[in-house]
Amino acid sequence: MIFEMKHITKTYGKVVANDDVSLHLNRGEILAIVGENGAGKSTIMKILYGLEKPDSGEIVVGGKPCRFRNPSDAMAAGIGMVQQHFMLFEPMTVAENIVFKNEVRRGPFIDRAKTLETVEALSQRYGLKIDPGARIADCPVGLRQRVEILKILYQNAEIIIFDEPSAVLTPLEVEALLETLRSLAAAGKSIVLITHKLQEVMAVADRIYVMRQGRVVAERLASETDMNELAVLMVGHPLASYDIGRPLTGETLLETRDLCLTEGGRDVLRRISLHVDAGEIVGIAGVSGNGQSDLVSCITGLRSPTSGTVTVCGRDVTGRPVREIRDAGLAHIPEDRYIWGSAPEGTLEENTLMGKQDEEPFSSRGIVSQKEIRHYAERLIGDFAVKAASSQQKMRELSGGNAQKLIVARELSLGTPVIICCEPTRGVDIGAMESIHRRLLRRRGEGAGILLVSSELTEIMNLSDRIYVIFEGQLVGEFPRGSMDDRRLGLLMVGGTLADEQ
Amino acid sequence: MMYLAQVINSTLREISPILLVALCAGVCSKVQVFNIALEGTLLTSAFFAFLTHYFLHNIFLSVAVAMAVAMCMSFIMSFFIVRLKGQPMIVGMALNTFARGFTTFLLSVIFNTKGAVNPSDMKGLTKLSLPVIRDIPFVSTVFSSLTAIDYLSFVLAVVMFVIMYRTVIGFRLRALGMSASAASSLGVNVQRYQIAAATLSGCLIGLAGCLLTLGRSTMFIQDISGARGYVALAANNLCKGHPLGAILSSALFGFTTALAQSLQGTAIRQQLLQCIPYISTIAAMAVYNAYAKRKAAH
């Protein structure tokens, strides 16, 4: 047994993130911790890595009780963590990133040649291929993750924690990652894998803890369980499958023709032609970073396309200002709720008003009506069951799921025929997710045309009437509901063709 | 010909204080401490360099005191910005206001004047006269009456380049400026590095301060820093914090200032000439940014 956590409890205010959690890890083992978002798996690992302090409980590493005040303490005890968001210096090289803090020096100077040599040797020892001299900014996501792993190995970590490592990877990169995990374990490293992707767990893990609502609800050996059992343990009840019914397609509401975007000499979007009809949800499946965000900003007016046209409800709105496009009949649930979707320091009232500020009854001739704005905000908060103390509290005081619900409420209440919906359920709990999905389906039933962009393939498959697959800024396929399985979609998403399958 | 030599000479003398301040600004910007207290720091250190020399008649002590004072100011600046999360702009303006008030206050308490103090018997920094150079006609004018600190400023630019781009400590500073979260995830105390870097680089401003009051002439005038701190900020903005680039961008501003001075006594009035460095600062930034933008587009 290389480490053990005993009776860890951690609360944030009233929320109990970890409730009497006990777990242990054996040498050379791959241990998986699975659970829904918000089940407390990230918190427990942050405690182990010294990023958070437990309210009570004990950590024992190598037989000795430890108190980690910060990540340095954890690192000194041989624990390393590959974070979900990479912690890299983008303008610097791979080698520089790996040696940071334990530089190869010659006196006060950096020994560049030796740095490259050391990193090269390290990469060969663990069979993790990289180019030490390449700049991180030029590396694809999979490589960046490899750099993170090497960084930890360079620090001589014995225990490596992976937090949702496959969230940002392409299916091929996921394969490579799983292979890496196996070889690291074979080299005697102990691995903790935090994830909610059960296929991966079944593929590599030796042992599995299932967490739900801050507690460990089950411990299983991989050989004695299967995906179905784990899924039920995770959610607490059998998964409901979606039956969205037949679409009532009507006229075309949103259309793009040969949309192209060139930035810094790079073709970000290549001749994208798509259409969304009344009463259907159209999904865009793709690995993040293949042009989805750019497509959405070109449609919504945040950026101007280089060529091609965008038509909303029969009006050509190519390159027009956001205001005009919205007026043509478009609502937009943005990808990131705090960067684009809200002003965290603003009140809920101010945040619900956005988009309607120039409309009666909220304002007339430039003068706003506080009363109407308040009523409206309170109505939306009530209708969408947003948990908030008052409409005058600040947006940032809401939990992620509630903030997202408010944004969805704001955009859906515009009652526009076209809805652009990006990552509508990223980082929200199951309850909020179901409610958001229900609302989207209701708007579809009312005849709205919805363009759904999501990196969660399940979400796309469950909700969409039609699916486009995007790869490197190009649409590489269009499929009606039910004609595709996720394996074949996955293949297209990474640039394969259906012929490759045979 | 002689005229050209004089212009180059005064350009050189105008460069060095701006360059030194810009080097400090460079370090600060690399570690993500937005420092507009440069102006106040320069003013305060210039004053204390003068004061120390006035009472103690010791040039080395004056330089040391000026550097210490500048480091103090830089420490306060970085402590308020980094540690207390003060808004950088406001912290900087506060220190500049304070410096202006403080120096004028001491000026009137100690010298009983508000304008200028110009003691005739005071000897400032020695003007170096280099052996071979002083015998060559044109070149001797170019390099005449430069002090050791003038020469040192160019050396320091190279030294700063080596520190920032070749040593371990410079590597860490640049890295943590790129991503504080990445650095702290490896257990580096980012705030401590930021404050230390900003404070230590403050000594460069101290040297610049000495040049103002003990360099060309030995005197202190109210507001003697004359926006050089802000100009240095702009210079650093142009060279994106690169110490060698700072030589070039400071030269641009040094040259326009020297040009304005050399045109004095011509038909163009002095007040209009004094606008030139500021206008060219804005113009240089606009042109550079337009160029960078166009380059990025291709």
Next chain:
Amino acid sequence: MNSKRDSHKTLGRILDAATQPLVAILISLLLGAVVILIIGKNPVAAYGEMIRGAFGKRVYLMNTLKRATPIIMGGLAVCIAWRSGYEAMGGEGQMILGAMAAALAAYYLPLPGALRILAALLAAAVVGALYSMLSGWLYEKFDVTFVISTLMLNYIANYFAAYLCNYPLRDPEANVYQMQNAQTGKIPSFATLPPIIKGWVHWGFVLALLAVFITWFLFSRTTFGYKSRMGGLNARFALYGGISPRRMLYLVMILSGLMAGLGGAFEALGSKGRYVDQMIFSTGYAWSGMVAALLAGMNPVGTAVASILLAGLAVGGSTMMLNMSIPLEVCNIIEGIITLLMSVKLVRIAASNRKARKAAKGGEAA
């Protein structure tokens, strides 16, 4: 019942907002007292002189309000720009050019009485707004940051105005041998801003208060206020919501420059009766305005209150200087320290520290 609770809430909010400025003012006055002690004077007496000199008699109070007038306008300019997320510091330059424009218009335009005043105010507003737009344009077109462009433009404005009043537009009746700052021609008294009542502050102060009200109204009751605030809180959110950033940038710059320009005009038409070289630059009106806006957390009404206090500090300071020979610059030192303390959210930090300590204790006990 309900309204009573509401008024309590309002009072509480004002107190909350006022805590930090009060603490900051107190600390800096204490430090100022230390400085006064060091030069061997009695700080209690000095501050007594200062308060008396600022508010003690009607004449003194009127002097304070007179001085507060341009500070209020400079403060409003800062409120408008900073609340919208543009940290511009060009108030000084705009004020200088506004004062110059007003002084010239009132001196040279052949218009009768009140019309001439109106024309002068208009000229100041337009010039201030245009100069402010220039920094907005540099920012939009060339990404020249506001800090650098506005600071440089301040110096340019001051030198340019110095040129104008030293050479082409110098007062024709000025005595060449007199040792004084250069100035433009004296505005005829019918074209100046007269006192409200004889011996009282000039009408500029009333206009400044009107500007405070207008700004307050803009901020809290109009879509412009909403849009600019959203732009300031999260520019991308505003863009996403259909607020044109370009339009807001120029609107905000125009309004902010207009306020500063008018501030200069009030000073030229109300106090000096002409443009005098360095009249804005050396007095630091624009900077005091910035401090005032900061003290008030970008609230226009608070800015007016803080401006009057800061004006009192300076006016009282000169009495202190005259009667106790303490240099006026003590006031600058105090102002600097206040600003420094205001840059940090002291109250919030203290509160969060308390909370952290409490939490740490709780954790230990459990």
